[in-house]
Amino acid sequence: DTGVSQDPRHKITKRGQNVTFRCDPISEHNRLYWYRQTLGQGPEFLTYFQNEAQLEKSRLLSDRFSAERPKGSFSTLEIQRTEQGDSAMYLCASNPGTGNTEAFFGQGTRLTVV
Amino acid sequence: QKEVEQNSGPLSVPEGAIASLNCTYSDRGSQSFFWYRQYSGKSPELIMFIYSNGDKEDGRFTAQLNKASQYVSLLIRDSQPSDSATYLCAALSLTSGTYKYIFGTGTRLKVLA
16 A cells, blocks of 8 residues: 555543554655644644654644654654543545645544544 | 635535535735545545645546645546545645645545445
8 A cells, every 4th residue: 555654543642641653644745734633624734844844833733742754654642641622533644745735644643632 | 824725514415426526715925736536534535635726636536726726626427435534635735845735624425325
């Protein structure tokens, strides 16, 4: 499978715990995005990488959230001290970085904070 | 604040009818527009994209773009029950060298058998 891969698909955690999600973009896609989606809403932009550089972070991304893309390939999104409001689907998308092409989405990680 | 707006629906159409989904955007600098379909609990999958004024057809789907009115639409002909899903409109915005996809809240479509 050469699509965008996300791991894990589901995560249940207790409030206050830290969680980390991984995204493997399509090979040679240099743009990588993280979005968050809650029920009944569209995906909300969290952050964007061009290769290994994090070029933009949404103000939605509080200091409890951190994202990395250390070698310009896979990316991780960490949430520290999780809160119930963090419960959502976390979507990763990639784009080849040439032209106005679409974002290819992974299957998402569904986070439930109890 | 750059926005993409959609009617949340649900939009109900009988099987075989034409479904018309609409979207407006606020950023005149947006270059391309995308329609994604999202089934419940799944991730978005691309239906069509459009970047030139006018119509673009692909099978049963037609995307329409009017940049002067900042309006994008998606027509689904011969609607099928399997088309029942949420349809997300997205605009690709370029700001300070960053390409960002801005999504609407989605329109829920129900095709009645």
